[in-house]
Amino acid sequence: MEIKKTSLNKLHQSNNAKFVEFAGYEMPIQYSKGIIEEHKFTRSHSGIFDVSHMGQLFIYGDESLTKELEKIFPLDLKNLKQNCSKYSFLMNEDAGIYDDLIITKIEEGYLIILNAACKDKDFEILSNQLGTKFKMNLDNSRSLIAIQGPKSVEILNSIIDGVDQLNFMTGNWFDSDNQKLFVTRSGYTGEDGFEISISNDKAEKFVENLIEKGAQLIGLGARDTLRLEAGLCLYGHELDINKTPVEANLRWAISKSRLSNGGFIGSKKIMNQMRDGASQIRVGIKPEGRLIAREKTKIFDDTDKQIGEITSGTFGPSVNGPIAMGYVYKEFSKVDTKILLEVRGKKYPANVCALPFYKKNYVKGVN
Amino acid sequence: MSEVKFSKEHEWITLEGDVATIGITKHATEMLGDIVFAELPEKGSNVEKDGTAGVVESTKAASDVYTPVSGEVVDTNQAIVDDPSKINEDPEGSAWFFKLKMKDQSEMDGLMNKEEYDKFAKENAS
Numbered sequence: 001m002e003i004k005k006t007s008l009n010k011l012h013q014s015n016n017a018k019f020v021e022f023a024g025y026e027m028p029i030q031y032s033k034g035i036i037e038e039h040k041f042t043r044s045h046s047g048i049f050d051v052s053h054m055g056q057l058f059i060y061g062d063e064s065l066t067k068e069l070e071k072i073f074p075l076d077l078k079n080l081k082q083n084c085s086k087y088s089f090l091m092n093e094d095a096g097i098y099d100d101l102i103i104t105k106i107e108e109g110y111l112i113i114l115n116a117a118c119k120d121k122d123f124e125i126l127s128n129q130l131g132t133k134f135k136m137n138l139d140n141s142r143s144l145i146a147i148q149g150p151k152s153v154e155i156l157n158s159i160i161d162g163v164d165q166l167n168f169m170t171g172n173w174f175d176s177d178n179q180k181l182f183v184t185r186s187g188y189t190g191e192d193g194f195e196i197s198i199s200n201d202k203a204e205k206f207v208e209n210l211i212e213k214g215a216q217l218i219g220l221g222a223r224d225t226l227r228l229e230a231g232l233c234l235y236g237h238e239l240d241i242n243k244t245p246v247e248a249n250l251r252w253a254i255s256k257s258r259l260s261n262g263g264f265i266g267s268k269k270i271m272n273q274m275r276d277g278a279s280q281i282r283v284g285i286k287p288e289g290r291l292i293a294r295e296k297t298k299i300f301d302d303t304d305k306q307i308g309e310i311t312s313g314t315f316g317p318s319v320n321g322p323i324a325m326g327y328v329y330k331e332f333s334k335v336d337t338k339i340l341l342e343v344r345g346k347k348y349p350a351n352v353c354a355l356p357f358y359k360k361n362y363v364k365g366v367n
Numbered sequence: 368m369s370e371v372k373f374s375k376e377h378e379w380i381t382l383e384g385d386v387a388t389i390g391i392t393k394h395a396t397e398m399l400g401d402i403v404f405a406e407l408p409e410k411g412s413n414v415e416k417d418g419t420a421g422v423v424e425s426t427k428a429a430s431d432v433y434t435p436v437s438g439e440v441v442d443t444n445q446a447i448v449d450d451p452s453k454i455n456e457d458p459e460g461s462a463w464f465f466k467l468k469m470k471d472q473s474e475m476d477g478l479m480n481k482e483e484y485d486k487f488a489k490e491n492a493s
Contacts, residue, residue, distance in 0.1 A: 315403035322403075
């Protein structure tokens with residue numbers, strides 16, 4: 001299959017990007033400054049991320065659509081206000097996760113942002129669930145740009161007046177330079193920031209404008225260290241079809257009002273696990289010293305019994321040390337539990353710790 | 368001190384008497400990116416030509432460090448273990464990895480000189 005390119009590909013090239021293939025797309029892993037500099041720049045200033053490979057699924061409909069979507073997602077969509085977003089999952093009957101996503105109620109229906117590697121399958125699953133009653137558009141004509149970090153609000157507001165009035169996890173349509181942009185105050189770095197849906201032909205100029213105002217392009221490498229410091233899950237690592245939201249320690253994302261009656265796909269398993277607890281659970285892990293424990297590292301207790309596995313592990317530039325997330329049996333999931341990590345045949349001490357590793361800086365109450 | 372020699376695994380080596388100093392090349396650090404962890408062989412241990420003799424990890428991945436010659440480890444550079452970013456800053460100088468007492472100096476014969484290595488690195492750059 002031919003590798004796909006986003007509409008910012010040329011801009012990445014002219015900014016000396018190193019590319020990798022990610023979910024069938026040629027994406028920048030880093031630019032010339034490197035992952036640590038890019039990471040720190042995002043935390044202190046403003047980083048631009050090309051996330052155009054992600055799916056932007058528009059589903060058009062009224063209350064009947066809301067009703068149908070509540071049969072799929074564990075969310076109280078009836079009471080979700082227009083232009084408000086929720087983090088959720090697409091699950092199978094056993095509450096295994098097909099994908100994690102952000103769903104926003106918009107005037108025309110819903111906008112769902114899907115992971116690149118999952119979007120085509122998600123579309124198929126949702127099409128089968130919803131039938132032909134609602135128009136669905138997995139929109140390839142739009143790019144998705146994230147701008148993250150403390151200076152982002154000032155920079156973006158100087159181009160799109162009014163975005164500073166958005167609260168965290170809300171969005172709206174904005175007019176700018178004769179184009180309609182959908183902007184949400186959200187992101188995946190632990191910083192205040194925005195995601196902008198923009199037509200492909202306008203994306204490059206828009207990003208050049210952001211760069212002129214002082215933001216810098218940031219690659220997928222730093223996106224990974226940023227999200228891991230923020231304790232956020234990445235599909236294919238912390239989340240997959242064999243994990244449930246309860247196991248992934250994402251109970252907070254399941255609307256309480258949906259737990260009494262269920263009625264969404266996977267609800268039986270979710271309700272059981274909410275009551276009884278899950279046998280394994282996602283935790284934060286901090287290796288002692290500087291050792292990095294990567295994905296698939298085995299976790300042991302002090303009697304040499306394997307008790308879990310790392311799902312993501314790296315060096316956290318803002319934490320200035322190694323960090324990881326992984327799954328352990330419930331009895332080992334308490335903060336400060338001593339565990340051992342097997343790296344290159346030797347076992348090294350580590351501790352279960354609270355998430356996030358880095359305090360989130362979301363802007364909650366603008367208005 | 369001898370002329371600097373280079374291996375295909377991107378190590379550099381200099382020889383003073385029968386003690387070789389070994390590190391990784393600037394080209395290697397550029398391919399690896401930001402180095403955040405280094406593990407060195409134990410002092411007193413013996414390493415074999417082309418065998419592993421340490422690990423470096425960047426934000427992206429772990430890579431083995433090989434030794435281009437055999438010998439007994441007589442010294443290691445603790446400064447790069449304590450602050451691995453030094454490896455990116457001065458890979459072919461102060462950020463050496465370990466020193467070996469060589470058994471067989473003829474093992475140096477197959478290694479590349481600077482000009483040969485630069486050509487090799489250019490051809491193998493990804």
